[in-house]
Amino acid sequence: MVKVKVFDSTEARNSKRVPLEAPKTDARAFYDVVESRRSIRIYTDEPVPESVMRRAMDAALLAPSSSNLQVWEIHWVRTAEKKAKLAEHCLGQPAAVTAQEIVVFVARPDRWRENNEHMLSMLKANPKSPAKALQYFGTITKLVYNQGPFGIFRPFKYLWLTFRGLKKPTPREPIHLGQMATWAHKSTALAAQNFMLAVRAEGFDSCPMEGLDSKRVKALLGLPRAAGINMAISVGKRAEGGIYGPRFRFDSSRAIHEH
Numbered sequence: 024m025v026k027v028k029v030f031d032s033t034e035a036r037n038s039k040r041v042p043l044e045a046p047k048t049d050a051r052a053f054y055d056v057v058e059s060r061r062s063i064r065i066y067t068d069e070p071v072p073e074s075v076m077r078r079a080m081d082a083a084l085l086a087p088s089s090s091n092l093q094v095w096e097i098h099w100v101r102t103a104e105k106k107a108k109l110a111e112h113c114l115g116q117p118a119a120v121t122a123q124e125i126v127v128f129v130a131r132p133d134r135w136r137e138n139n140e141h142m143l144s145m146l147k148a149n150p151k152s153p154a155k156a157l158q159y160f161g162t163i164t165k166l167v168y169n170q171g172p173f174g175i176f177r178p179f180k181y182l183w184l185t186f187r188g189l190k191k192p193t194p195r196e197p198i199h200l201g202q203m204a205t206w207a208h209k210s211t212a213l214a215a216q217n218f219m220l221a222v223r224a225e226g227f228d229s230c231p232m233e234g235l236d237s238k239r240v241k242a243l244l245g246l247p248r249a250a251g252i253n254m255a256i257s258v259g260k261r262a263e264g265g266i267y268g269p270r271f272r273f274d275s276s277r278a279i280h281e282h
């Protein structure tokens with residue numbers, strides 16, 4: 024059984040880590056981006072430079088991901104014919120039909136093992152890799168994410184974690200394939216949000232879309248059943264009438280709870 028070390032705060036602060044600089048940031052610039060991002064449903068015909076798309080996709084891939092396993096994919100549909108098909112599969116909604124570009128963020132829980140092996144081989148190739156990292160990807164992730172063929176480990180994992188959890192804090196998920204999907208979608212959605220904020224920072228606009236036919240989109244992109252369409256995101260420059268209404272949010276007291 025792998026022992027997970029429990030740190031106290033002094034010990035955690037004193038443990039050896041890569042020294043990190045925290046560069047000065049411009050909070051106002053960040054909030055300008057966050058506040059001016061709106062879901063745009065009608066775009067102008069101004070093209071989006073390829074360099075903008077590439078920088079925004081690179082920013083997407085800087086999102087944090089669970090266990091750093093990066094079980095996400097970005098499918099950028101570039102040919103006019105495929106783009107038209109994709110817009111059709113996005114139910115022909117204006118945000119898709121008028122878009123200059125459309126990317127599809129895809130969650131790939133089924134690729135956890137392959138990514139884990141890739142991580143391990145990269146760690147093994149570097150003699151400076153910490154032993155703890157090798158242990159994490161060599162043992163812990165394999166226990167946590169392996170659900171067995173067709174998810175048959177579920178009852179055993181449930182019993183083991185429930186029993187263990189009686190005595191000490193214990194991670195309870197993921198213990199079945201549905202939770203693996205949730206696990207992969209969480210990280211993928213963070214990448215999608217990075218992408219939308221980057222697009223806005225570049226002076227362009229976007230619209231996230233889950234109003235789509237996931238089965239048809241998967242077929243178009245050549246994806247397997249286990250892949251999950253996280254969301255399609257259209258990109259372009261906002262056109263007159265492209266914002267359907269003023270920004271509306273519930274009162275923050277409905278969402279923010281202090282304990």
Ligand SMILES: Cc1cc2nc3c(=O)[nH]c(=O)nc-3n(C[C@H](O)[C@H](O)[C@H](O)COP(=O)(O)O)c2cc1C
Nearest residue numbers: 060061062064116118230231232233234235254270
């Ligand atoms: C996961 C997700 C799926 C969405 N799907 C659609 C969609 O299919 N079509 C659409 O026009 N807007 C879609 N939206 C946009 C929301 O309607 C929009 O974010 C919300 O109304 C708030 O407006 P704002 O983004 O301008 O702040 C989606 C947003 C999210 C996060």
